[in-house]
Amino acid sequence: MFERWYALDAGSHQIRIYDESKDCFVQFQSLIAYKNNEIVALSHDALEYVYHRSTSIKVKYPFSEGKIKGDIVPLIQYGLNLKKEKSIFSKPCLLICLPDKNETEQDKWLKALKNEGIRKIEFISIPQLMNExxxxxxxxxxxxxxxxxxxxxxxxxxxxxxxxxxxxxxxxVQTVLKKTSCIISKEDARILKEACSKSLNINKNANLTCFGMNKYNQYEKINITSMNIWPDLLAIEQQIVLWTKQMISSCNLDLQEKILEQGIYLSGGLANCFGLRAYLKHELHCPIICTQSPQYDIINKMKGWKK
Structure with missing residues (x-):
């Protein structure tokens, strides 16, 4: 029986959906803007509401730490362009990637999408995709x-x-507040992080700009350098390296030797962040294997699972 499968990688910042039959995928931001509890914008269109001062407008991110934290249905409908088709053959099937095999989280997905015109839902975990x-x-x-x-x-x-x-x-956000006495949004902080990473990758201490809200509740242009915010990136990278070293040290000596000889596979959007690969390689003395576009590794590994 013909089934049209879609693979879904629902991240806290980006959602990626791959259409198996057409061999193509869409990507969009996972946020929703509400006004008085009514949806006014989805995904990229919701970004402009980040800067609204009205207390009646809220911008929410329905995914965090691989778990559902809010209403996911509007974004899934948006990504799949779901329609209430009469024929069961036109209804999509969905393969959803989760961090692990958490049955509680799977039940949340099934309950949320129960009446959304999806023919079949299956789950796969990230460890299952790493099956070498x-x-x-x-x-x-x-x-x-x-x-x-x-x-x-x-x-x-x-x-x-x-x-x-x-x-x-x-x-x-905290560093900018200390340096400029202005508050910026997490979206602006993310953009500063990416700009900082790109500039340091080419050995430049760039002057970065964005808009922040001052103590008078007014937006003003602020300036900060890449080196001002580099410690914020480094602190998280140090934690990742520390936990990795602890995990490897918990293995028996034979497995440790094989891991360090074979190398470590690094994926996810943060793999592009300046310093992480080099820091891991320096501290662990082993190859760090990373694709050209590690942010797409999960959705790429999901291709072909339901053919």
Whole structure:
């Protein structure tokens, strides 16, 4: 029987949906703007509401740390362009990637999408996607980092730690406040983080600008350098390296040797952050394997699972 499968990688900042039949995918931001509890904008269109001063307007992120924290249905409808089709054959099937096999979280997804015209829903975990013979991996995303190891398809190590991109953003917000006495949004902090990373990658201490709210509740242009916010990035990278070293040291000596010989697979959007790969390589003395676009590794690994 013909089934049209979509793969879904729902991140706290970006949602990616891959259409198996057309071999293409869409990507959009995972945020919703509400006014008096009514939806006024989704995804990229909701960004402009980040700067609204009205207390009746709220911008919410329904995913965090791989878990549902709010109403996900509008974003899934937006991504799949769902329509209430009469024929069961036109209804999509959905393969959803989660950090682990948490049944409570799976039940949340099933309950949320129960009446949304989806024919079938299945789940796959990130460790399941990392199924090589001996595979030590770090998946560093926006709201969490996963560290794990599979041996012959069996999960040997698994740890989810709260050190990732969003913690960098929160630290940048505080740094900007101390340096300029202005408050910036987490979206602006994320943009500063990415600009800082790009400039340091080409050995430049760039002068970065954005708008922040001053003590008079007015927006003003602020300036800060890459080196001013680099410590905020480094602090999170140090935590990731520390946890990785602890996880490897918990393995027996034979497995440690094989891991360090084979190298560590690094994926997720934070893999692009300045310093992380080099820091891991320096501290662990092993190859760090990373694709050209690590932010797409999960959705790429999901391709073909439901053919």
């Amino acid at each position: 013979k001996i595979h030590f991996y770090i998946h560093a995303g926006h709201s969490y980092t996963l560290i794990g190891c599979n041996v012959n398809g069996k999960e040997i190590l698994y740890k989810q730690i709260p050190f990732a991109g969003i913690q960098m953003d929160e630290a940048i």
